[in-house]
Amino acid sequence: MYERPRESMDLNHVALWVSDLDASLSFYVDGLGFDRQRSWTDDGVENVYVGTEAGELQLRYDPDRTTPIAPSRADTDHVAFSLESPEAVDAAFDRVADRPDCAVVADPHVVAAADAYAAFVADPDDYTIELVAPAE
Numbered sequence: 001m002y003e004r005p006r007e008s009m010d011l012n013h014v015a016l017w018v019s020d021l022d023a024s025l026s027f028y029v030d031g032l033g034f035d036r037q038r039s040w041t042d043d044g045v046e047n048v049y050v051g052t053e054a055g056e057l058q059l060r061y062d063p064d065r066t067t068p069i070a071p072s073r074a075d076t077d078h079v080a081f082s083l084e085s086p087e088a089v090d091a092a093f094d095r096v097a098d099r100p101d102c103a104v105v106a107d108p109h110v111v112a113a114a115d116a117y118a119a120f121v122a123d124p125d126d127y128t129i130e131l132v133a134p135a136e
Contacts, residue, residue, distance in 0.1 A: 013049065014079055015058035016127055019069040021046060023101050023124040024059050031096040032081070032129075054082070069125045078120065080130035086117040089131045093119040110135050 018024040028034045028050045037049040037056055046061040057079070083089050089108050096102045105120035105128055118132040 011055060013051070013056040013058050015047075015060055016076075016079070016125070017065075017069050018059050018061050018125050019065075020124060021048065021059060021061040024061075025050070027096070027099065027101050027123050028057065028059070031099050031102065032092060033095070076127060078128035078130045080118075080132050083131060083133045085133050086136055089117055089119055089133045092131045093121065096121055 016024075025036070025048065029036055034050040034052060034057070037051055039046065039048040041047070044062065044064060046063075048059045048061070049056045050059065051057055081092075083092060086108070093108050097104050101124040103122040103126070105122055106118075108117065108119040108131075110116070111118050111132075112135075115135050116132050117135045118130055121129050121131070123129055
């Protein structure tokens with residue numbers, strides 16, 4: 001795996017617009033096991049951060065939004081979450097794959113070109129989520 005220089009920047013968070021905050025929180029907190037970190041509201045838009053000590057995902061919800069949430073592969077391909085092993089990828093995949101708010105995009109498999117083991121699922125707003133670990 002790539003070793004980053006110590007002086008490089010760390011990714012702080014990724015923000016996603018969601019159409020149903022409760023469904024998204026259920027997927028990320030109950031399904032993937034993230035912790036609810038903090039939340040705030042600004043000008044009617046709810047912002048809830050979920051994640052781990054390694055990073056956060058900001059879920060943005062506007063109850064007055066009139067346009068649909070429409071992730072597009074042209075705009076957002078996927079958000080990846082690192083796990084420590086292929087077994088951890090399998091366990092996380094198993095926790096979410098059968099949920100009614102989840103769609104399986106690709107079962108766990110080796111990605112030889114990346115020396116990785118990954119699975120892909122879609123969250124309640126159809127954002128593709130990658131669960132990835134180093135291949136063994």
